[in-house]
Amino acid sequence: MIKEYLNQTATLKTTIGYNEYGEPVPSEKIISCRFEMKRKLVRDKQGNEVVSEATMYCIEPLKPDDRVVYNGREYVAIAVNEVVDLDGNIVYYEVAL
Numbered sequence: 295m296i297k298e299y300l301n302q303t304a305t306l307k308t309t310i311g312y313n314e315y316g317e318p319v320p321s322e323k324i325i326s327c328r329f330e331m332k333r334k335l336v337r338d339k340q341g342n343e344v345v346s347e348a349t350m351y352c353i354e355p356l357k358p359d360d361r362v363v364y365n366g367r368e369y370v371a372i373a374v375n376e377v378v379d380l381d382g383n384i385v386y387y388e389v390a391l
């Protein structure tokens with residue numbers, strides 16, 4: 295249902311581990327998404343109120359602190375909400391960036 299609205303692409307950067315120096319090892323993937331550039335007040339994973347610059351909708355699982363590159367600008371995922379259907383299945387993710 296939502297896939298036809300995911301007509302934009304972004305690069306998802308996730309940490310898949312750490313090297314011998316303790317530095318994060320990133321993994322990059324091109325994902326289909328929908329961006330809305332609007333500011334809103336959200337809570338981060340520590341519970342602090344933070345201003346979100348954009349909202350992204352996608353079907354790829356994300357977690358807070360993952361990075362997304364869209365139009366040459368890198369955003370950090372502040373909060374991730376799972377949107378479920380009536381059966382409890384995850385339909386898509388709403389990500390505050």
